Amino acid sequence: MLQTQDLTVRFGGHVAVNAVSCSFAPGTLTAIVGPNGAGKTTFFNLVSGQIPASSGTVHLNGVDLSQAPVSARTRAGLGRAFQLTNLFPHLSVLENVRLAVQAMRSGAHWHGLNLWSIWSDHRALTERALEILHTVAMQHQQAVQVASLPHGDQRKLEVALLMALEPQVFMFDEPTAGMSHDEAPVILNLIRELKKDKRKTILLVEHKMDVVRELADRIIVLHNGTLVADGDPATVIALPVVQEAYLGVAKEAA
């Protein structure tokens, strides 16, 4: 269970996230919605540790991560997909995923100079990386240099890297932003697949209400940094604050 308690951040005099207390249970996909500037990305930044909170706490499974750096939060099980910033463009697709698998497993054991172990570890890393590439249907692109992949495939690879970290909590911030009409469904399918694993908690910041409606088990609404609504999708979407913020999108999606 991921829990935030009175999570707050101020930038100068501006309170971007204001005392947000919320719990996110495994087996649930929660969409975080709200108008531009509502504090959605900042809330993600506070949970993942990208920026320090002014006050409030973040706990995962009862462990206080409030003061922990990003790396410790990632190891604890908080996984955030970044828009392309985590990719090594000059390495191949397989090398990128293998590095993520290796990062996840590093520190787990130490073999000294046992060359057999190093070799068999390398093989195990490659096998795991290929397994993940298979899940995202990119195994045929394993040798391709990341820089030459189409944008949609780079975004898919981002999800693959996140999967390699085997997080308990998956955080997606507008995962289909900038994607073409053909590319977006691929990412949404991956999220649909992840949802089937009831041990996972998924947080999704998404502007497209048709996507939210389809994927979310629960919606929370941020407005001026404050949590103003929390509930099942049908109830929350019907609220005036959501209708106002998304009227255009909602009409389009209807």
Ligand SMILES: Nc1ncnc2c1ncn2[C@@H]1O[C@H](COP(=O)(O)OP(=O)(O)OP(=O)(O)O)[C@@H](O)[C@H]1O
């Ligand atoms: N590092 C920062 N320094 C100062 N102000 C910031 C910083 N990061 C965010 N803000 C401000 O905090 C508020 C919340 O921004 P945030 O990006 O979290 O909103 P959002 O809901 O994700 O918006 P969008 O839907 O447009 O992505 C905005 O007013 C923004 O200008």
